[in-house]
Amino acid sequence: MTKVVLSMSMSLDGIAGPDVPDEDGMALFEEILGWVFPLRSWRAQQGMAGGEDTVDSKVWQENFDRFGPQVIGRRMFDYGYPHWGENPPFHAPVFVTTHRGQDTIVKEGGTSYTFVTGGLAAAVEQARAVAAADGKDVLLAGGVSIAHQALEAGLAEEVVLHLVPRLAGRGLRLFDTARADLRCTEVIQGEGALHLRYDVRRPS
Amino acid sequence: MTKVVLSMSMSLDGIAGPDVPDEDGMALFEEILGWVFPLRSWRAQQGMAGGEDTVDSKVWQENFDRFGPQVIGRRMFDYGYPHWGENPPFHAPVFVTTHRGQDTIVKEGGTSYTFVTGGLAAAVEQARAVAAADGKDVLLAGGVSIAHQALEAGLAEEVVLHLVPRLAGRGLRLFDTARADLRCTEVIQGEGALHLRYDVRRPS
Numbered sequence: 001m002t003k004v005v006l007s008m009s010m011s012l013d014g015i016a017g018p019d020v021p022d023e024d025g026m027a028l029f030e031e032i033l034g035w036v037f038p039l040r041s042w043r044a045q046q047g048m049a050g051g052e053d054t055v056d057s058k059v060w061q062e063n064f065d066r067f068g069p070q071v072i073g074r075r076m077f078d079y080g081y082p083h084w085g086e087n088p089p090f091h092a093p094v095f096v097t098t099h100r101g102q103d104t105i106v107k108e109g110g111t112s113y114t115f116v117t118g119g120l121a122a123a124v125e126q127a128r129a130v131a132a133a134d135g136k137d138v139l140l141a142g143g144v145s146i147a148h149q150a151l152e153a154g155l156a157e158e159v160v161l162h163l164v165p166r167l168a169g170r171g172l173r174l175f176d177t178a179r180a181d182l183r184c185t186e187v188i189q190g191e192g193a194l195h196l197r198y199d200v201r202r203p204s
Numbered sequence: 205m206t207k208v209v210l211s212m213s214m215s216l217d218g219i220a221g222p223d224v225p226d227e228d229g230m231a232l233f234e235e236i237l238g239w240v241f242p243l244r245s246w247r248a249q250q251g252m253a254g255g256e257d258t259v260d261s262k263v264w265q266e267n268f269d270r271f272g273p274q275v276i277g278r279r280m281f282d283y284g285y286p287h288w289g290e291n292p293p294f295h296a297p298v299f300v301t302t303h304r305g306q307d308t309i310v311k312e313g314g315t316s317y318t319f320v321t322g323g324l325a326a327a328v329e330q331a332r333a334v335a336a337a338d339g340k341d342v343l344l345a346g347g348v349s350i351a352h353q354a355l356e357a358g359l360a361e362e363v364v365l366h367l368v369p370r371l372a373g374r375g376l377r378l379f380d381t382a383r384a385d386l387r388c389t390e391v392i393q394g395e396g397a398l399h400l401r402y403d404v405r406r407p408s
């Protein structure tokens with residue numbers, strides 16, 4: 001059964017990313033996501049050899065294998081697109097929520113960008129249809145405002161957290177005003193993060 | 205070696221307690237601390253029989269055995285004092301940070317309340333001296349503003365978190381603007397919370 005999963009890295013004080021992409025924003029980005037960059041599995045996704053064979057790398061690989069299509073926000077797309085290049089690290093269809101419609105962009109290695117103007121729920125439904133046909137799950141990959149919207153709207157059925165042992169002290173909080181009751185289904189202690197899985201319980 | 209430990213329950217979105225002690229504040233308090241009340245070890249501290257013998261109960265007991273003196277804020281004291289009664293659940297010296305000095309109050313069962321006007325660092329030092337003589341650790345037990353002050357001032361050497369699987373959506377955040385690098389030293393998956401221990405690394 002295809003699941004829609006919110007998966008992000010977060011500091012112990014709940015920070016998922018920078019407010020502003022300035023110099024300190026880059027430092028914060030490194031604090032929260034820095035555990036990923038040395039991993040062999042992450043490097044392989046980017047087309048790079050080498051890297052560390054750790055628990056973190058194994059978890060990252062399993063997450064990658066599990067997910068088919070991804071849903072991302074327009075801001076993340078605009079910010080990332082120039083960096084992701086001709087063979088982007090997604091290797092799957094990416095659905096971008098946006099107010100400005102445009103034609104699908106097809107890249108190498110299985111990545112395509114499809115722009116959905118009907119809101120986040122519509123993007124999730126399109127991604128779910130593709131994932132179901134493939135026996136995969138859908139990844140809600142960010143940014144932070146997509147995470148807020150998904151939780152508020154009850155679109156995330158599972159939350160995967162990579163909990164980084166830091167107090168960041170500033171930045172954007174992964175969780176905003178959504179209320180939910182969850183059930184912890186997995187805990188894996190890695191080197192750079194604690195990997196947590198939670199099912200989101202439906203409000204009774 | 206005596207350690208000063210900040211130990212609190214927190215929701216997944218970082219909430220440690222209510223802003224306001226109204227009806228919703230009590231509901232939030234129950235969301236975040238409700239896992240404690242059925243435990244056999246917690247009930248024994250309150251002088252009550254029965255309760256659940258679970259992983260959570262064992263963790264709570266070990267925490268209790270480890271700590272000697274506690275440091276709490278004036279607001280927590282004023283709020284709790286009438287409820288804690290003549291045989292309070294601390295069973296140890298409690299140091300209360302306050303602007304208003306007053307004589308020490310001695311209760312039954314090993315609890316005393318000593319009022320320290322020299323600031324949080326002074327209260328921690330007094331508690332540390334008592335703990336060291338006893339081979340115990342010092343518990344920074346709250347409220348939330350004491351947690352903020354302790355982290356900002358670098359007074360907490362270890363952080364013990366009972367991470368409750370909920371998005372509370374409102375309330376006071378346990379972590380504020382303090383920055384720190386931590387090291388996860390223990391993870392125990394309980395029934396009502398995930399029990400996490402972190403050493404606070406000194407800034408280099």
